[in-house]
Structures are given as C-alpha cells and as structure tokens.
Amino acid sequence: MTTHYKALTVAGSDSSGGAGLQADLKTFQELGVYGMSAITTIVAMDPYNSWAHQVFPISVDILKPQLDTIVVGAGVDAMKTGMLGSPEIIELTAKTIKEQGIKNVVIDPVMVCKGADEELQPENTTSLRELLVPLATVTTPNLFEAAKLAQLPPITTVDQMKQAAAIIHDLGSNYVIVKGGSKLNTEKATDVLYDGQDFELIESEKIDTPYIHGAGCSYSAAITAELAKGRSVKEAIQTAKDFITEAIRHSFKLNQYVGPTDHSAYKKSLTATKN
Ligand SMILES: Nc1ncnc2c1ncn2[C@@H]1O[C@H](COP(=O)(O)OP(=O)(O)O)[C@@H](O)[C@H]1O
Numbered sequence: 001m002t003t004h005y006k007a008l009t010v011a012g013s014d015s016s017g018g019a020g021l022q023a024d025l026k027t028f029q030e031l032g033v034y035g036m037s038a039i040t041t042i043v044a045m046d047p048y049n050s051w052a053h054q055v056f057p058i059s060v061d062i063l064k065p066q067l068d069t070i071v072v073g074a075g076v077d078a079m080k081t082g083m084l085g086s087p088e089i090i091e092l093t094a095k096t097i098k099e100q101g102i103k104n105v106v107i108d109p110v111m112v113c114k115g116a117d118e119e120l121q122p123e124n125t126t127s128l129r130e131l132l133v134p135l136a137t138v139t140t141p142n143l144f145e146a147a148k149l150a151q152l153p154p155i156t157t158v159d160q161m162k163q164a165a166a167i168i169h170d171l172g173s174n175y176v177i178v179k180g181g182s183k184l185n186t187e188k189a190t191d192v193l194y195d196g197q198d199f200e201l202i203e204s205e206k207i208d209t210p211y212i213h214g215a216g217c218s219y220s221a222a223i224t225a226e227l228a229k230g231r232s233v234k235e236a237i238q239t240a241k242d243f244i245t246e247a248i249r250h251s252f253k254l255n256q257y258v259g260p261t262d263h264s265a266y267k268k269s270l271t272a273t274k275n
C-alpha cells in the first residue's frame with residue numbers, strides 16, 4: 001500500500017498563483033506529498049496600478065478552525081509557514097506547533113514580495129524572531145529577511161550570510177539556510193547552510209531570468225515535502241535546490257509585471273533523465 005505523507009502550509013494566498021500557498025501546494029503535489037493549507041492572509045495585485053500588492057490579513061478566529069481541521073483532524077508529517085499577516089497569527093501558529101508537538105517545521109520568514117525593499121508588515125518581525133524561529137527545524141530567510149532577523153545591516157557577502165545564519169541559529173532554529181539567490185553578487189546561485197557547527201555552501205548554476213516569482217516559497221515547500229517523507233534536513237535541502245533550479249530554468253512571463261517558476265519542471269527532468 002502506498003504511504004501518503006502529509007504536509008501543511010500556513011501561508012498567504014497569492015491570487016496570481018505563483019507564490020504563497022498556491023506555490024506550496026503545487027510543490028507538495030509534484031514531490032508526491034498530500035498538501036493541506038491554512039490561509040493567513042490574502043494578497044491581491046492591482047492590474048490598474050503597476051501590480052501593486054494589497055495585503056488583507058485574515059482574522060485569527062478564522063485561522064484557528066483551519067489549524068484544528070488539519071493538525072488535530074488529519075495530522076501532519078511536516079509543516080511550513082509563509083506570509084503570516086499579523087503578530088496574533090504568528091502567536092497562534094507558534095502555540096499550535098508547541099501544543100501539538102509538530103515535528104519538521106520549516107519557517108520561511110516572508111517579509112517582502114519580490115521587487116519591494118520594505119517589510120510589508122514590520123510589526124511581524126519581532127514576533128517571528130521571538131516566537132517562531134525558536135521552534136524551527138529549518139529557517140529559510142533571503143538576504144533581506146536574514147538581515148532583519150539577525151538585526152544586522154544589509155547583507156551583500158557570503159561572510160555576512162554566515163554571520164546572520166549563526167545569529168539566527170542562536171535564536172533557536174536547528175538549521176538555517178540563508179538564500180543568496182539572484183541578489184548576491186556571485187557567479188552561482190549560492191545559499192549558506194548552518195547546522196550549529198559547520199557552514200556549507202549549497203550552490204547551483206545561476207539562471208539568467210527576471211521570472212522568479214514564488215521561488216522562495218517553492219524552495220521552502222520542497223524542503224518541507226522531503227522532510228515529510230522522512231529525509232534528513234541535508235537531503236531535503238539538496239532535493240529542494242534541484243527542484244527550484246529546474247523550476248526557475250522553466251519559469252515564464254505571466255504578464256508585463258511578473259513571471260512565476262514552473263513547478264512541473266523538476267519531475268519532467270527526472271523522467272527525461274531516465275529515458
Ligand atoms: N536566478 C536564479 N538562478 C538559480 N537559482 C536561483 C535564482 N534566483 C534564486 N535562486 C534560488 O532560488 C531559491 C529561492 O531564493 P530567493 O529567490 O532568493 O528567495 P525569496 O523568494 O525568498 O527571495 C534559492 O535557492 C536561490 O539560490
């Protein structure tokens with residue numbers, strides 16, 4: 001009998017489909033894991049005003065029954081968080097992880113959407129640092145988020161990524177992966193992984209494309225899916241890196257403002273290799 005591993009995303013809805021819980025569920029499906037979602041926020045983009053993001057947090061009273069349905073009603077092998085919307089939502093999510101003893105927790109500390117360089121909701125950063133990062137198996141900040149969590153100036157080098165990873169580890173996250181992505185001035189797409197003892201560079205070729213909407217969400221969702229299947233954190237991160245590299249290689253233009261990654265590309269690349 002096939003085992004159906006179960007993963008939960010506690011995240012925002014990206015109406016345009018490339019990031020947020022939509023990206024997470026597509027990624028879970030592609031990696032063979034049954035996905036469930038608890039919606040924290042709804043993000044809409046204004047097609048009449050340069051795709052400006054509008055963020056509508058959901059009341060914490062509507063999050064609680066969703067979490068109960070999933071965590072109590074079905075059980076989860078791994079979970080991730082994405083955009084959380086308010087300090088109250090972060091508090092409830094942390095309480096649920098603790099009270100229900102959830103293992104394999106990936107915290108993607110979403111503070112910005114690509115193209116913006118300001119925190120969407122600065123009041124959430126303190127709650128993320130104090131309540132959620134201490135419960136993380138893995139925390140997956142991009143450069144901007146790593147600097148905010150570690151309370152450092154803007155990060156531009158691998159050494160600074162290491163420094164931030166060590167500080168975030170000290171907050172209580174078992175593993176930290178700081179994503180260099182397109183922004184870091186290196187030849188490769190370089191992420192820094194820290195397990196409390198050693199730093200490891202996780203690298204892939206850097207793909208020359210502006211279309212990387214949802215890359216961070218999809219990457220952390222791929223880590224979550226692999227943890228749900230019982231892989232080690234390092235194995236999960238390597239598969240996730242392969243998954244996101246293929247997804248970015250096949251990313252596409254959705255409109256004049258945005259281009260999402262292609263979640264189906266990794267599985268196709270495996271089939272192509274076999275044939
Ligand atoms: N142009 C690119 N080519 C290859 N990998 C990339 C590229 N841009 C980002 N990545 C990788 O995608 C993953 C998500 O990173 P990033 O896009 O920085 O996250 P976020 O969406 O949180 O800002 C990381 O592994 C990063 O290195």
Ligand SMILES: Cc1ncc(COP(=O)(O)O)c(C=O)c1O
Nearest residue numbers: 012014019020113214215216217
């Ligand atoms: C709901 C939601 N979560 C997360 C993100 C962040 O996306 P990315 O993976 O591109 O950083 C966005 C960006 O639009 C979003 O709308």
